[in-house]
Amino acid sequence: MFSNYLIxxxxxxxxxxVVCILIAYLVKTGxxxxxxxxxxxxxxxxxxxxxxxxxxxxxxxxxxxQAKEALGGGLSVLAVALVTWMVFWMRRTARHLKSELHGKLxxxxxxxxxxxxATAFLAVGREGLETALFVWASVHAASDGTPxxxxxxxxxxxxxxxxxxxxxxGALRINLxxxxxxxxxxxxxxxxxxxAYGLHDLQEAGWVPGLGNLAFDISGAxxxxxxxxxxxxxxxxxxxDPTVLxxxxxxxxxxxxxxxxxxxxxxxxxxxxxxxxxxxxxxxxQA
Numbered sequence: 001m002f003s004n005y006l007i008x009x010x011x012x013x014x015x016x017x018v019v020c021i022l023i024a025y026l027v028k029t030g031x032x033x034x035x036x037x038x039x040x041x042x043x044x045x046x047x048x049x050x051x052x053x054x055x056x057x058x059x060x061x062x063x064x065x066q067a068k069e070a071l072g073g074g075l076s077v078l079a080v081a082l083v084t085w086m087v088f089w090m091r092r093t094a095r096h097l098k099s100e101l102h103g104k105l106x107x108x109x110x111x112x113x114x115x116x117x118a119t120a121f122l123a124v125g126r127e128g129l130e131t132a133l134f135v136w137a138s139v140h141a142a143s144d145g146t147p148x149x150x151x152x153x154x155x156x157x158x159x160x161x162x163x164x165x166x167x168x169x170g171a172l173r174i175n176l177x178x179x180x181x182x183x184x185x186x187x188x189x190x191x192x193x194x195x196a197y198g199l200h201d202l203q204e205a206g207w208v209p210g211l212g213n214l215a216f217d218i219s220g221a222x223x224x225x226x227x228x229x230x231x232x233x234x235x236x237x238x239x240x241d242p243t244v245l246x247x248x249x250x251x252x253x254x255x256x257x258x259x260x261x262x263x264x265x266x267x268x269x270x271x272x273x274x275x276x277x278x279x280x281x282x283x284x285x286q287a
Contacts, residue, residue, distance in 0.1 A: 003190045003237070004149045007138055008156020010183045011131035014090065016164025018123050021101045024168060037113045041120025049128030056136045069205035072140050076198025079137035080191045082130050084257060087184035091261065138190065141197035141237050185261060192254040193237025196246040203243060210245045217241040 019042060026034050056075070060068055101123065108115035139149040203211040219240045222229045232238035239246070 004152030005156040008153040012157040012160025015127040020168045037116035038120040041117040045121045045125035049132045053132040066205045069201040073198040073201030076137040079134040080195045196250040215244045215247040
């Protein structure tokens with residue numbers, strides 16, 4: 001449940017920051033007339049992301065077992081690739097996110113209502129689709145027959161919305177450099193578990209060999225239905241009887257990715273602390 005909460009919090013907060021920057025800029029520059037198109041674009045993006053998640057969930061229920069496993073494994077690998085790209089992208093560009101969005105918004109204001117809707121949709125939609133895909137893959141990997149993974153995601157998204165509102169009102173400050181660094185690192189750990197589980201799905205589908213070649217089996221010491229087994233699975237997507245391929249892929253992904261992620265370059269090495277106030281500028285007028 002914690003890993004799903006982290007996904008909802010991290011992904012939702014990125015979208016919330018984008019919304020805060022767009023809305024605060026329009027209010028600060030006296031362009032309240034453009035708020036409606038912006039909210040329309042945001043609403044369309046959220047609706048499409050939710051629809052995409054529903055298609056993934058309900059569309060896969062009609063498939064055969066092998067097809068479900070192949071779909072789940074393939075989408076898990078894709079989700080890990082997208083999330084890995086996202087955490088590195090945010091690590092490099094978070095400092096310039098405000099100016100980038102302001103530039104796009106200025107162009108859209110000059111072009112009219114349709115451009116404003118499209119700008120908001122594209123700014124939030126990418127985050128929404130990535131979130132829907134990774135949430136689906138993570139919930140699929142951590143599913144234990146209970147609604148806890150979905151509850152974790154919902155709580156994370158709700159927390160992100162609340163934090164976004166507090167940021168906008170100027171009631172909360174946060175060091176974005178540290179936040180995105182440490183949550184990004186935790187997300188990489190979660191992604192490693194999703195990737196290993198995705199490979200297991202592909203093995204069960206018969207697309208990848210080695211299903212019976214176990215690296216170890218500690219099911220007796222860590223029963224999957226025990227509280228600690230459930231906790232390990234919920235947080236790290238831990239499996240007590242992984243295949244050799246799963247362990248190999250987990251290590252080959254996790255170790256190099258974290259090494260590069262913490263390398264002292266670009267955004268991570270900047271001496272200046274980046275806060276939410278830096279992204280928004282001075283506190284905006286009340287909407």
